[in-house]
Amino acid sequence: MAYVYDTQNIFAKILRGEIPNTTVMETDHTLAFNDITPQAPTHVLVVPKGPYVCYDHFALEASDAEIVDFNRVIGQICVELGIQPGEGGNGYRLISNAGSDGVQDVPHLHVHILSGRPLGRMLSRP
Ligand code: 5GP
Numbered sequence: 138m139a140y141v142y143d144t145q146n147i148f149a150k151i152l153r154g155e156i157p158n159t160t161v162m163e164t165d166h167t168l169a170f171n172d173i174t175p176q177a178p179t180h181v182l183v184v185p186k187g188p189y190v191c192y193d194h195f196a197l198e199a200s201d202a203e204i205v206d207f208n209r210v211i212g213q214i215c216v217e218l219g220i221q222p223g224e225g226g227n228g229y230r231l232i233s234n235a236g237s238d239g240v241q242d243v244p245h246l247h248v249h250i251l252s253g254r255p256l257g258r259m260l261s262r263p
Contacts, residue, residue, distance in 0.1 A: 230259075
């Protein structure tokens with residue numbers, strides 16, 4: 138499957154510095170910033186800087202360096218925010234929505250890190 142990346146999506150604009158963000162962590166390959174509409178006391182979005190639409194696109198086409206960096210940033214944020222379960226924190230949830238069934242609003246891969254309150258069961262039935 139050949140994904141077509143929309144360069145005008147809101148996270149592309151954030152990555153180009155056209156829209157402000159509250160940065161949590163930045164590396165050569167990855168940017169993490171606070172969600173503008175937080176669903177929990179901690180709600181961080183982690184995005185690769187490269188033009189990847191969703192998780193499978195990134196997992197299949199990104200370089201090893203990008204993939205390692207992205208995952209290390211998620212781990213480091215968990216440490217910095219003190220949300221690691223059993224390490225003084227109460228845990229967290231990672232979500233990465235993809236496509237229409239996944240209800241992905243922004244077509245640039247992002248992982249949501251949610252924490253700071255009990256998050257309920259993984260899914261509720263419609
Ligand atoms: P999705 O539904 O695509 O998984 O999640 C998109 C997320 O992006 C939502 O949680 C939404 O609140 C967040 N978001 C949308 N526009 C902006 C923005 O301009 N800045 C920030 N920081 N977050 C945004």
